[in-house]
Amino acid sequence: MKRLALLGSTGSIGTQTLDVVSRHPDKITITAISAGKNLDVLLPQAERFSPELIVVADEETAQKFKKAAPSFQGRLKWGEQALTEAATHPQVTHVVVALVGSLGLVPTLRALELGRVVALANKETLVAGGHLVHEVLNKNGGTLIPIDSEHSAIFQCLKGESMSEVKTIWLTASGGPFRGYTKEKLKKVTKEQVLHHPIWKMGNKITVDSASLMNKGLEVIEAKWLFGVSPEQIRVVVHPQGIIHSMVEFVDGSVIAQLGLPDMKTPIQVALSFPERWDSPSPRLNLAQVGTLTFEEPDLETFPLLRYAFEVASEGGSLPTVLNAANEEAVRLFLDEDLPFCEIPDLIHAAMKSHQKKTFPSLPEVLEADRWARQFVKEAGSREKSTTTKP
Ligand SMILES: NC(=O)c1ccc[n+]([C@@H]2O[C@H](COP(=O)([O-])OP(=O)(O)OC[C@H]3O[C@@H](n4cnc5c(N)ncnc54)[C@H](OP(=O)(O)O)[C@@H]3O)[C@@H](O)[C@H]2O)c1
Numbered sequence: 001m002k003r004l005a006l007l008g009s010t011g012s013i014g015t016q017t018l019d020v021v022s023r024h025p026d027k028i029t030i031t032a033i034s035a036g037k038n039l040d041v042l043l044p045q046a047e048r049f050s051p052e053l054i055v056v057a058d059e060e061t062a063q064k065f066k067k068a069a070p071s072f073q074g075r076l077k078w079g080e081q082a083l084t085e086a087a088t089h090p091q092v093t094h095v096v097v098a099l100v101g102s103l104g105l106v107p108t109l110r111a112l113e114l115g116r117v118v119a120l121a122n123k124e125t126l127v128a129g130g131h132l133v134h135e136v137l138n139k140n141g142g143t144l145i146p147i148d149s150e151h152s153a154i155f156q157c158l159k160g161e162s163m164s165e166v167k168t169i170w171l172t173a174s175g176g177p178f179r180g181y182t183k184e185k186l187k188k189v190t191k192e193q194v195l196h197h198p199i200w201k202m203g204n205k206i207t208v209d210s211a212s213l214m215n216k217g218l219e220v221i222e223a224k225w226l227f228g229v230s231p232e233q234i235r236v237v238v239h240p241q242g243i244i245h246s247m248v249e250f251v252d253g254s255v256i257a258q259l260g261l262p263d264m265k266t267p268i269q270v271a272l273s274f275p276e277r278w279d280s281p282s283p284r285l286n287l288a289q290v291g292t293l294t295f296e297e298p299d300l301e302t303f304p305l306l307r308y309a310f311e312v313a314s315e316g317g318s319l320p321t322v323l324n325a326a327n328e329e330a331v332r333l334f335l336d337e338d339l340p341f342c343e344i345p346d347l348i349h350a351a352m353k354s355h356q357k358k359t360f361p362s363l364p365e366v367l368e369a370d371r372w373a374r375q376f377v378k379e380a381g382s383r384e385k386s387t388t389t390k391p
Helices: 012-022 039-049 059-068 080-087 102-113 123-140 149-157 204-212 214-227 265-273 304-315 319-335 341-354 363-388
Strands: 002-007 028-034 053-056 075-078 094-097 117-120 143-146 166-173 234-238 244-250 255-259
Touching (some): 002 102, 028 039, 039 053, 053 059, 094 102, 094 265, 102 117, 102 123, 102 319, 102 363, 143 214, 149 166, 149 244, 166 214, 204 214, 204 319, 214 319, 234 304, 304 319, 304 341
Parallel strands (some): 002 028, 002 094, 028 053, 094 117, 166 234
Antiparallel strands (some): 244 255
């Protein structure tokens, strides 16, 4: 029996993970779950799965939970430290990290240090501290399995293959809601348009990242660490139908792709069932019904964040941490309607340029670079707000 700690149970990946778990009660059980503040979703989960440990974001949410669920028998904790407690719970064999943002880094490191299997949806963890995760994996031999659909595809294409025979990793991208737009047209997009992804229904932060192509940029850095390839070996191709989830090209010219309907339950289950395969949790692919698959180059001029991510992937050090944290804050400003969508890239670029790079940052240095970049963007954002609100 696999015993799971699920970090981020109330989010898009978290709820779909519980859906997968519900289909396999003979194979997986829930030991710990963590949420932020969404009690509407958390309370029924607590009732249904009776976890031994529940973690929420803060004390206020914990008090509200206690009041609403007086008969809950397990332990209740709050705060960032408690996320690590859930990830390192002594009974847990598998940890799903479905948190959003670099908040996932420390719990992931600690779970891997204990040799747990970590199924990682939280790409920001590998962008912020991929070198630290890599180091822990080398030292402790824990197992890291990607949930992100592109990386799950590559993970599956590489099964039984030798990395020395891989020429290129091809990440597919839907292109987001603004595929084909010009920079001028991007100036007028609304929050509602940004939050309307043509294919995937996801949390707000990743939906904004998909519209700016930052999501693909983060995935480039994620692929670098997951598969130990150089940024030069990673290519992005826009594939609007979202049927081919990614591909691997080998030295002999063969290309192996993984296909399926766009449904995150499949990669979630692949990560949980590994090394087995279980019955499909999703509708099956019928290529004759899909009809046409198309491909095009990404537009790096209109969507410069993808270009910055490639640059940062090559430069390394603390720069990826800064790119990620600056993006998290810029997206927050955008969602709070304090920053236009088209200004997100400039703000991130300014943070990258102002940062004093550390070449081999330790965990405290990564956390400091993360804090610095958030502060940089917050201050720049409030300067922007005060200029735009002047009469
Ligand atoms: N959604 C997808 O289809 C998809 C696909 C591929 C990869 N991913 C990646 O998976 C991760 C999760 O994405 P998502 O779309 O599932 O995000 P989401 O829907 O926004 O869910 C985020 C989860 O994190 C929790 N959380 C947020 N802030 C927290 C805090 N301060 N303390 C504790 N918990 C906190 C949220 O709790 P509350 O809601 O209770 O506050 C929620 O459970 C991201 O890294 C994303 O890039 C997602």
